[in-house]
Amino acid sequence: MRAIGYLLPLLLACGRPAASVSPAVELPNIVLIFTDDMGYADIGAYGGDHVTTPHLDALAEEGVRFTDFRVAQAVCTASRAALMTGCYPNRVGLRGALDHTAKAGLAPEEVTVAEVLKAEGYRTAMVGKWHLGHFPPYLPTNQGFDSYLGIPYSHDMWGGHPQEWAQTYFPARVPLLRDTMLLDSLSDFTQLNRLYNQTAVKVIDEHDPAGGPLFLYLAHSLPHVPLAEDPDYLDPTGQGLYADVISEIDAGVGEIRDKLTAKGMAENTLIIFSSDNGPWLSYGDHAGRTPFREGKATSFEGGVRVPLITHWPGHTPAGKVSVANLMTIDVLPSLAKLVDAPLPDRTLDGHERLDDFLGISAGPSPEPYAIYWLDDLQAVVSADGRFKLHLPHRYSTLGDQSPATGGMPVKYRQDSIGLALFNLREDPGEAKNLADRHPDIVRDLTAFSVRKGAELQ
Structure with a gap:
């Protein structure tokens, strides 16, 4: 080498x-x-x-x-x-x-x-x-x-x-x-x-x-x-x-x-x-x-x-x-x-x-921020940074696998998330879905995702 x-x-x-x-x-x-x-x-x-x-x-x-x-x-x-x-x-x-x-x-x-x-x-x-x-x-x-x-x-x-x-x-x-x-x-x-x-x-x-x-x-x-x-x-x-x-x-x-x-x-x-x-x-x-x-x-x-x-x-x-x-x-x-x-x-x-x-x-x-993975608009962060809406999508995760060692990676698994709203100020780990409690925020962030997605299509 x-x-x-x-x-x-x-x-x-x-x-x-x-x-x-x-x-x-x-x-x-x-x-x-x-x-x-x-x-x-x-x-x-x-x-x-x-x-x-x-x-x-x-x-x-x-x-x-x-x-x-x-x-x-x-x-x-x-x-x-x-x-x-x-x-x-x-x-x-x-x-x-x-x-x-x-x-x-x-x-x-x-x-x-x-x-x-x-x-x-x-x-x-x-x-x-x-x-x-x-x-x-x-x-x-x-x-x-x-x-x-x-x-x-x-x-x-x-x-x-x-x-x-x-x-x-x-x-x-x-x-x-x-x-x-x-x-x-x-x-x-x-x-x-x-x-x-x-x-x-x-x-x-x-x-x-x-x-x-x-x-x-x-x-x-x-x-x-x-x-x-x-x-x-x-x-x-x-x-x-x-x-x-x-x-x-x-x-x-x-x-x-x-x-x-x-x-x-x-x-x-x-x-x-x-x-x-x-x-x-x-x-x-x-x-x-x-x-x-x-x-x-x-x-x-x-x-x-x-x-x-x-x-x-x-x-x-x-x-x-x-x-x-x-x-x-x-x-x-x-x-x-x-x-x-x-x-x-x-x-x-x-x-x-x-x-x-x-x-x-x-x-x-x-305005809110759009977060893409490849061509897929997967999430939107509110303008004030408090809320984050995940749109339904699949994602790679390690799940419960043991961590890799020595530079050889472990293989990701595929999982999925449905429509989910998280309060990042109180829940930065994105664990508690509040979509049912804040339908107005879900509506507004979804509308932004539709507009932005059409613009960048």
Whole structure:
């Protein structure tokens, strides 16, 4: 198996000079960190006692920690499409997770948050997992980013997959790209966290603040399986492999903040930290944790509710815990408001919620949120975040099976749920169906689902 350690010095020396743009006075730098399959409880500040996350805990203590942030669909590609475009993934034609056989991706005519910011003079850089199409027209440098280093889809889409069917379906290696150029093909991921962290730090180090603000999007491939840690990067936590992987991601947050401070950029940088969906529970001790029902690939809270921390000195109140009802589709219109940029001339599903993201206010949303799984609109969250209506659907669950160990997943079972209404404030575990007690709420949320479903059909 080929490691990427020999590439680190070369890759970190290949930074490009800052673009020549007019200085954008007072506009903040923006660092958006998005992990993969990280559970709601995989941070100490969110109650995680199975991990050690001092840098994320400090970020939450000095910024705002959100309790009610959701993704639009609990899987890789769809979740990222919503984050990048401000649209439900179904609106932009992306559902589920693209693999190496996909011929399409995020259409070039869609407008990404990077394109919105770049038009306002931002230098834009991406590091990590893209997963919105692996052919050149769909890659980050053709979607508003000045530079890119990372892999184009999930790193479990390779021949070393633990399941036999996947070993022949996927290629032997995963491509590592700089911009649109193939740098290497990877089959060993032990240094992936380290590579991403150090590349992100290098981007910041080479950024010239006089040339305009920086937008850095760091999308970690992990803790998505296969888990891999670098013994030469950090000392083991003593809490197991999953905790060690989380520790590497946490260390990167510290390294980024240290570099921002050294560059004199920290006081004017907004950091946003979140995850693409909840934990992939079928992987047992190689998966994260959530206090909610179910996990990745479902529309229950365990799949769609994820951690969110925002931090901007002098703008986000330190130590605040916000119950603002927010979704990834709100990121683009909110950042557009932050930099006084016009919204894309397209239909967006998200809304401008800047004050909510900064912890100044806490909603409600202008309208309910729809939650899809693939083409199926399965649930609706009320605008105030109090109620959630599940429409009848089938879903994957572990049931009463013993948890998986050692990286080999157990097989999901299929179950179903009928029309069900839950009070998320009192019952975040979605256990007590209140549909019979609140027919008016069921009626209103059902009506929204019909309208939205017809619009996105």
